[in-house]
Amino acid sequence: MANLGGFDSGRNTHQAGGPTLLPVPSLLRSLLSEHLDPGYAAAANSQRPRSKPAEWAWQIIAAAAVVTVFSLAWAQAQSAAPRVRESQQxxxxxxxxxxANNAVLADRRARMSADxxxxxRSRLEGDATGRRLLGDLDRADAAAAVTPLIGPGLTVTVTDPGTSPDLTDVSKQRLPGSQQVILDRDLQLVVNSLWVSGAEAISVDGVRIGPNVTIRQAGGGMLVDNQPITSPYTIVALGPPNAMQDAFARSTGLQRLRLLETSYGVGVSVSAGDGLTVPAGSVREVNFAKQIGPN
Structure with a gap:
């Protein structure tokens, strides 16, 4: 039988009848018997967890700090709430x-324009030259969309379905996270297609489309001539209804609406009718005139 010995064991000589001791260096014996380096052992001993009372004390302090912070935040929100409500009101x-002021001014402008x-007309209808000038002015007013009109045409109604489960579109231009499916460029395309189809006058939700009138979005709202409109969007186009309906059926505007109808459930309705009306548009410039010569 042989046991491990060492150079420092003092038993380097064999004794008769005793076990045979194999000389093993002390370093090798420490590697075989001590599995943790003394330095690591000392570091581990120094990082022993605190006692339970000390740990509980730190947890109580942290909880108190959290409660204090939330209490201060709540108190500050409560004190600021009345001022926020006053500002909103x-x-x-x-x-x-x-x-209300804009409505009053718009009504005043309409009365003055009518006057x-x-x-x-009372001054120009008396002779042939005046009547000719009136005819030219009427044609100019019609081109500038500053006079209301009535006649046959088409009515296109577009209804936004609101929230859609998937707003991924072939154009990749839907608004992420928005509840709107119909965008300003969709209405612009429909209006331009109606012009190409032969429309002579167009209004969108009661707002006349004329020179310098824009259809755009701002903050999620739809604006026509800076006036807010909401779904369903009603587009009235005056013109020859049958020819205009045939041309509009082949237009890119209606194709776009049909795509949105199939993909997102947008409501699309196109109908012809008589006695449709479009209002007068906004006057962009104010022209001043003075009488020259005798009355």
Whole structure:
């Protein structure tokens, strides 16, 4: 039988009848018997967890700090809430006041425009030259979309379905996360297609389309001539209904609407009718005139 010995064991000589000891260096014996380096052992001993009371004390301090922070935040929110509500009410009141003032001014402008038109006709209808000028002015007003019109035409109604499960579109231009499917460029395409199809006058949700009138989105809202409109969007186009309907059926505008109808459930309706009306458009410039010569 042989046992491990060592150079420092003091038994390097064999004794008769005793076990045979194999000399093993002390370093090798420490590697075989001590599995953790003394330095690591000392570091592990120094990082022993704190006692339970100390650990609980730190947890209580941390919880108290969290509660204090949330209490301060809640108190600050409560103190600021009345001021926020007052600001919101003041802004809402200002908006309502501005809307009422705009309505009054628009009504005043309409009355003054009607008075100017009546005065102009009474002064020009007396002779052939005046009547010729009136005819030229009427044609110019019609081209500028500043007079209301009535006649046959098409009515295109587009209804936005709202939230859609998937707004991925072949154009890759839907608004991520938005509840809108119909965008300003869709209405622009429909209006341009109606012009190409032979429309003579167009309105969108009661707003006349004329020179310098835009259809655009701002903050998720749809604006026509800076006036907000909402779904369903009603587009009225005056013109020869049968020819215009045939041409519009082949247009890119209706094809776009049909694609949106199939992909997202957009409501699309096209119908012909008589006695359709479009309102007068906004006057972009104010022209001043003065009388020259005798009355």
């Amino acid at each position: 003041a802004l809402a009141s200002n908006v309502r006041s501005a809307e 100017v038109d009546a005065q102009r």
